[in-house]
Amino acid sequence: MRRHGTSRTTLTWTALAAAAALALSACGDGGTQEPRGPEGSTAAPRVQLPKLPGEKIEVAAVWTGPEQENFTKVLKEFEKRTGATVTFVPAQDPIVTFLGTKIAGGAPPDVALLPQVGALAAAVENKWAQPLGPEASAQLDANYSKGWRTLGAVGGTQYGVYYKAANKSLIWYNAKAFEAAGVKPPKTWKELIAAADTLSASGTPAVSVAGADGWTLTDWFENIYLSQAGPEKYDQLAKHRIKWTDDSVKQALTTLGELFGRKDFLAGGPSGALSTEFPKSVTQTFTGGDRPAAAMVFEGDFVAVNIAQTEAKVGEDALVFPFPAVGGKAPVVSGGDVAVALKPSKGAQALLTFLASPDAAEIHAAQGGFVSPNRAVNPSAYPNAIQRDIAKALIAAGDDFRFDMSDQAPAAFGGTPGAGEWKALQDFLANPSDVAGTQAKLEADAAKAYGN
Template identity: 45%
Template sequence: MKRPRIAVSRLAAAVAALAVTATACSGLNSASGEQQFSGQTLTVAGTWNGAEGKNFRKVLDGFTKKTGAKVKFLSSRAQGRDDFALFIRDLRKNGKTPDVAMVPQVGVLQQFAQKGWLEPLPPRVELEAARNFALVWQNYGSVRRIFYGLYFKASHKSTVWYSPKAFEKADVEPPKDYKEMIANGQKLADSGTPAFSVAGKDAWPLTDWFENIYLAQAGPANYAKLATNEIGWQDPTVIKALKTFGKLFKGDDLVAGGGAEALRTDLNESVGAVYGKNQKAAMVYEGDFVAGIISGEFNRKVDKEANFFDFPPIAKDKQAPVISGGDAAVAMKKGKQQEDLAMSFIEYLASPKAAEIWAKQGGFLSPNINLNLQAYPDETTRKVAKSLVDAGEAVQFDMSDQAPADFGGSAGKGEWQLLQEFIRDPSDPEATARKLDQAASKAYLDASATGTAG
């Protein structure tokens, strides 16, 4: 299955439509737009809770200030719900469908569109997206060439965070390629600090590790095919990536405590192993959100006590990987009464101004190319954001997020479980590939039968 492309003719039609109705169709841009929705209430559902929820609330407050609309936010995590698709399904069953959902997985967005739950985004939103986002982000929000989802929040999942003090002690520098990263890891271990702490208990960081290695070795064409199960998980490229990944867990030098310790370590603990009081490792691989854990949980100054480098290239003829995830705003079908309010909110989210509100708070990245990088609170986050934006069309979406949840996103099954088993004993990558292939085939078949395939 090829990724959907936004047709140039459709975008041209959007521009033409806007030229005729520029002041009539947009609640945000029309002369009467200020406070246009006063007295109305918009319901938005998302996953964010805690600090993230509070920061998103400030974005919502910005919409209220501009339009007069009250905004009610429903957090799935605040209600103890980890499966966002089931959370939305239950809201619909109970007659409480939100106007807008901030969908955290591209596979879920596609599932909602295929079920007929979403309204296509109108030309005015499409044009605002074209102004502010690389085409790749518009494509990820599209299903069968129809634009449904506006990616407001992104993550950069190709960042490796390190302790500058540990690097200085071992006399190593950020690596230029994967081979050098492993060599540096051995030097770090020899100096008394194991190279990596790995969050194997959470499982999903293992999928991110694998995806970066796979993309860096096999390239974007194979990555796209594997992401849609076109080539299958017994392909030689998969086995090769598993072998590379497995070498990290042969002994305790490259991963603190080896696979056994990794399986007892969650994400926060893996970050704490590098930046906590008792340092157990020199590096931790995960996305840009690690910066928020470093400063928030461990009270370290990111610019001075922590730094990152991009996940390095592996194959000489391949580029460094750039993998991302994100949350897309979609308009749920509820009838015409709320549609204009929902579309105006999504149009607002497409603007640099909305992204700037959260960017100033930290713990946020935007794929919006027109967001001033100075909005981010520290130089390190600005560097991460620039790396993501500069990648442009080279960005690949998180592979497990594109898969059916039974394979790519569920604890105790599918890819999560099998990669956990693999790091416990990485001696037989071929057997792991067979199990992954069987699990993927079943999940995609089941999803296709029920109309929920990503």
């Protein structure tokens, strides 16, 4: 599982936060749906695809586990319609390095789904990416807002299709644990810390933190920073126009330290958090009845995929609330994976056409843990009210969004395991009192990666 992340995007607060807050306060509808066609499709095909008998297509992405399995159902439908054979190629972070090795060896995949804005720019700069063909472009123009189309363009040329998006400002909670402790979903950071204190005092650690995966820690920081420092500062820091030693970063890290600095708040304490990978951070929150390993877990709508691996039901046992406001407004961070062709083949373009259509997205949406920026997707494709309303809120935001901070950065700083921002924030999780040291490390790594 990789952030969604989604290259990730930061959507402006008002439209999305308001809609999400209303939607997420509901308990959901238990996940019932209308009967579906093959592989979860909701209607007859709306996109025409060429016949590709005997053609072999490889698709690379950093998705694993249930996320990969659900995407494979989409690929099987493509095979059925075209006669092509599609193979999923598991990629590793950073995906630019993975693809570079494949290309250097003369065996690039036909299509890759890139989880970072910087990765698309790098693919174009390295002359790996192929411009979008007319059929895929037509689907994109018909189904996507200008903002999402712009995300997939470099230098005015359209290269990518944002197939998958995510709202990454969500905190999922174990309903039984909250009820047992007499806790209500908080709306502010102060209320979150108070709830964490009550939960931990009741015998259930408050939060399951996936510290082994540094990308989750960047998301914690970004939500706090966006809400506390505001969008103007956020944009400046994202472009490294202000330094990581800025006082606004100090304030955000100090705030994050209020949570990370309480060992009793974290499932397994700091050492346990640092050894916990994202999938486990979710599953351990929704097993054990009213005494799970933790009462809450922070991350995007894709958490639902991992909840599905437990006995908990989204909308009943597993509920969700928006990331609490730290400053004047609650933050909303989103992201997405952009599909790009790496070979000038008919099969690659046909797959991009399919991925830009509502047909593909509705198959994936029916599986859960997936949100599409495709505005032609029927909301009934989503398996429960929570995910349906998250998707509606994403579409309602229109073009009013900005990129996730770490995904705007060079991969060496914002997207590499064991390095840059990921490593600095893991060290901060281990020692939250060292705010100044963390800032100095972040600034040194950022200056090196940005070349300034």
